[in-house]
Amino acid sequence: MTTAPPGAARGVVVVGAGHAAASLVGLLRQEGHTGKITMLGEELDYPYHRPPLSKKFAEGDLEQWLRPPEFYREQEVTVRLGEQVTEIDRGSGRVVTASGERIGYDVLVLATGSRPRPLPVAGAELAGVGALRTLGDARALRKWVTEGRTLAIIGGGYIGLEVAAVVRSAGADAVILEREDRVLARVASPELSTILTARHTAQGTVVRTGVGVVGLEGTEGQVQRVVLDDGETIDCTAALIGIGALPCDELAAACDLERGPAGGIVVDEFARTSDPAILAIGDVTCRRVPGLNSIGRLESIPSATEQSRQAVAAILGTPSPQPETPWFWSDQFDLKLKIAGVVRPGADIVCRGNPESGRFALFHLCDGIPVAVESANAAPEFMAGKKWIGAGTPVDPGRLADPGVALRDAVH
Numbered sequence: 495m496t497t498a499p500p501g502a503a504r505g506v507v508v509v510g511a512g513h514a515a516a517s518l519v520g521l522l523r524q525e526g527h528t529g530k531i532t533m534l535g536e537e538l539d540y541p542y543h544r545p546p547l548s549k550k551f552a553e554g555d556l557e558q559w560l561r562p563p564e565f566y567r568e569q570e571v572t573v574r575l576g577e578q579v580t581e582i583d584r585g586s587g588r589v590v591t592a593s594g595e596r597i598g599y600d601v602l603v604l605a606t607g608s609r610p611r612p613l614p615v616a617g618a619e620l621a622g623v624g625a626l627r628t629l630g631d632a633r634a635l636r637k638w639v640t641e642g643r644t645l646a647i648i649g650g651g652y653i654g655l656e657v658a659a660v661v662r663s664a665g666a667d668a669v670i671l672e673r674e675d676r677v678l679a680r681v682a683s684p685e686l687s688t689i690l691t692a693r694h695t696a697q698g699t700v701v702r703t704g705v706g707v708v709g710l711e712g713t714e715g716q717v718q719r720v721v722l723d724d725g726e727t728i729d730c731t732a733a734l735i736g737i738g739a740l741p742c743d744e745l746a747a748a749c750d751l752e753r754g755p756a757g758g759i760v761v762d763e764f765a766r767t768s769d770p771a772i773l774a775i776g777d778v779t780c781r782r783v784p785g786l787n788s789i790g791r792l793e794s795i796p797s798a799t800e801q802s803r804q805a806v807a808a809i810l811g812t813p814s815p816q817p818e819t820p821w822f823w824s825d826q827f828d829l830k831l832k833i834a835g836v837v838r839p840g841a842d843i844v845c846r847g848n849p850e851s852g853r854f855a856l857f858h859l860c861d862g863i864p865v866a867v868e869s870a871n872a873a874p875e876f877m878a879g880k881k882w883i884g885a886g887t888p889v890d891p892g893r894l895a896d897p898g899v900a901l902r903d904a905v906h
C-alpha cells in the first residue's frame with residue numbers, strides 16, 4: 495500500500511454528476527475534507543442510480559437519487575446541474591463552462607462517464623430509435639414497450655438482455671440482433687451465453703446472432719423495420735441501440751492528458767492522471783485491472799466506487815485502498831447474476847449447480863486457480879469465488895463441482 499503526497503485539499507471541482515462523482519463528494523466529507531467542493535453536471539437531475547434504467551424501466555419510480563438533494567446542501571457541496579464543462583485550462587487551473595464561466599480548482603476530478611456508442615447507419619435518427627443511458631432515455635423506452643409492440647434490440651450485451659427481459663415481462667415482443675456469433679461475446683463465457691440465450695428464447699425473445707444491422711427504415715419519420723446485411727428486414731415498432739459505450743474523454747484529450755489505446759483517461763491506483771492536479775474516476779478512465787496484464791476500462795458501479803475511494807485518498811494524502819477484484823451484477827427475469835474477475839479464453843470451466851434450475855456458478859480456473867466466477871442466484875459461490883480470485887487460492891475442480899461438498903472444502 496502506498497501513500498499519496500498530501501494534496502492541496504482546498505478547492506475540489508468535480509466535472510460530472512453521476513455515480514462516481516456522488517460517491518466521491520460524499521466520501522470526501524465523510525473523511526473530514528472541509529474545503530470547498532463544487533460538482534458540475536450537464537444533466538438536469540441530481541445524481542441517480544443507472545442500473546434500474548434497464549431493469550425497471552417499465553415500472554414507475556425511476557428517479558432513485560443516490561443521495562437526497564438536501565444531502566448536498568447539508569454537506570456544503572455546491573451542485574450545479576445543467577452545467578456543461580467545455581474546456582480545461584491547465585495553465586491557469588480553471589475549467590470553462592458552456593456559458594463561458596471560468597471556475598478555478600486546486601484539484602480537478604473528471605467523472606464524465608461514458609456515452610452509448612452510436613450506430614453509424616442510415617435511419618438511426620428516426621423517431622422510436624434510441625439508446626439507454628439517462629433517465630430521459632428510460633422514460634422514452636417505457637412508452638415504446640407496451641403490449642402488442644415489438645422492440646428490436648441491436649446488440650446482445652448486458653443492457654440489451656436486461657431490456658429484453660423487461661420487454662417480455664411487460665407483454666411486448668423483443669428481437670435481439672447481435673453481430674457476433676453469441677450474445678455477451680466480449681464479456682462472458684460461451685457457456686453463460688448459451689445458458690442466457692436459452693432462457694431468453696424460452697421466454698419468447700427472438701435471439702438472432704451473426705447478423706449485421708445496416709440500416710433502419712420507416713415512414714413519416716417513425717421507425718418500422720431494421721435492415722440486415724443480407725437484405726432481410728425485421729419489423730419493429732421501436733429500436734434500441736445497445737452496442738457498448740465510449741468514454742466521455744474529450745475534455746482530457748483536448749488538454750493532452752494521457753489516454754489509453756482504446757480511449758479513456760489513464761489513471762493510477764490513486765486515480766491520478768498524467769497531470770498531478772487532475773484526477774479521473776469512473777467509466778471515463780482506463781486503469782490497471784487486477785487479473786489483466788494490461789490496462790483496461792471497467793464500466794461498473796463497483797469500479798466507480800472503488801476509484802472514488804482512491805481519489806479521496808489522493809486528495810487527503812492517505813494510503814491507497816487495497817485493489818478490489820472487479821465485479822458487477824445483472825438482473826434478467828428471476829436470474830440475479832453476479833460476475834467477478836476477468837473472463838478470458840482458455841480457462842477451465844467448472845460448473846457448480848444446475849443452470850436449468852436457475853441456481854449455478856461457473857468457476858473459471860487457470861492452473862487450478864479461480865480467475866473469474868459467473869453466478870446466478872448463488873451468493874455463497876459468488877462470494878467464495880471473488881475471495882479466491884483476489885487471494886489466488888487454488889481449488890480442487892472435482893470437489894468444487896460437487897454441490898454436496900462445502901465450498902470451504904473445495905480449497906486445496
Ligand SMILES: Cc1cc2nc3c(=O)[nH]c(=O)nc-3n(C[C@H](O)[C@H](O)[C@H](O)COP(=O)(O)OP(=O)(O)OC[C@H]3O[C@@H](n4cnc5c(N)ncnc54)[C@H](O)[C@@H]3O)c2cc1C
Pocket residue numbers: 509510511512513514515534535536537544545546547548577578579580605606607608626627628653742745775776777778792793794795796798821822823824825
Ligand atoms: C442502463 C444501465 C444499466 C447499468 N447497470 C449496471 C449494473 O447493473 N451494475 C453495474 O455495476 N453497472 C451498471 N451500469 C454501469 C454504471 O451505471 C456505470 O458504470 C456508472 O454509472 C459509472 O459512473 P460514472 O460516474 O463514471 O458515469 P455516469 O454515471 O455516466 O456519470 C457521468 C456524468 O457526467 C456528465 N458529464 C459528462 N460530460 C460532462 C461535461 N463535459 N460537463 C458536465 N457534465 C458532464 C454526464 O452527463 C453524466 O451525468 C449500468 C449503466 C447503464 C447505462
